[in-house]
Amino acid sequence: MGTTLIKDAALLTLDEKDRFIERGSILIDGNSILAVGEVKQKADKTIDGRRFLAMPGLINAHTHTPGAFSAGTQDAVSHPAFMWLNQADTSGRTQREVYVSAMLNATQMLLAGVTTSIDHFPAQNFGPEDVSAAVEAYRDSRMRTVLGLRIFDDDFGDIFPRDKPLPSDLQRDLERIRPLPPRPLAETREILEDSIRRYHRPHGRLSVFPAPTNPVRCTDALLTMCREIAERYDVGIHTHLLESEVQTTLAQSRYGCTMVQHLERLGLLSSRLSCAHTIWIEQDDIDRLAENGVVVVHNPESNLKIGTGVAPVARMLASGVSVAIGTDGSVTNDNLVLHEAIRLAAMLGRTGERERAKWITARQALGMATEGGAKAVQMASTLGRLQPGFRADIALYDLDTPTWTPFNDPVQQMVFAETGSSVHTVLVDGEVVVEGGRVTAFDSKAIIAEAKPMLRAIRERNRDLYSFARRMTEIFP
């Protein structure tokens, strides 16, 4: 690929000295950053950086591409209701739909400065051909992606009524449609290991992690298997954790302890583990996460949209927990613009906290999307900084925009003013994938055109399941 020089840009390095360089250059060799600051060397290709602010590409540490067609489909519904409708809108997709969903989400993320994401892939009935379709999309999108294979082998007890049986007509349909059939453990192991062996290439742009949908929907055998596989192949583990209140009570009644304590007993608490949401958690479990280096992935917009709660992120940071940030999927966060989640992360806890020293600062919120995300994807020593030796994942923000005029403070304007709309050029592994605010890596217009009728086709195909899901939402309005 040769060398590239981004010349004379403003550099928000987020490096170990946290330097802001008013005018400097970045020399890229292949997929890595070779030098930052004053660079005398010439390169094969030069990008004039004078109107740009360069920053490490953002890391969206929790999303679900299967939900890519779901923007604007749900408002004011409960967590179980949203889960049921989401099953109906994401089940039984063709491989082309799998591919187009991933490409559509990649388009949205790249255009708003996101270079890496964790895709918590489908929960139901996916086969090797679906994995292969998603992998093809990630390759074509040129984004860096963690494919979190979303698995389970137990009931979704948190989205069924707990105190009374289902009405008999729904029970009959449940048995007929079997919307969330658990897969035998041996099969899950096979698809996991096979996918890791085939596709896990962290030195390329794709990693594959085991990703239980939520430990409360998994047996101990499955969770232990995830730990063993993660250790054997040196990969991370990604999961939802304690997103809704009922998940805490289910854990207590199943294990006689908290979910975090249970995961500790199973040996899952380590820096390999990243947990989305983690809202319903007490201080001693926060301390457990900190001691074991577990990464929490904060999803403030999703949590607010479906009313699951406010994660105690300021306390987590003060306790030493590593915090990353995510958008969650399009059904609970309709635009996947990580800048909005970053801004919300900084502001969310402020009204309830009188001690301003305990507020999350703009710099802390930005760190969730860079350093925190890098930990979640197991690339802490190579992602999230403009620093020699780090990967050349870089976003250039156009300073000739209202957002950046006048230019007062790089961090505060990046967090409180920027919406992603000033993103001009994006590089992943030193390769330009967005230029002039347009995706250059693939034909995004064709993807958008192809995506338009797909949700209607899926609903038509899944009409039985869709009608079942609609009736379940009446139980959980």
Ligand SMILES: [Zn+2]
């Ligand atoms: Zn999620």
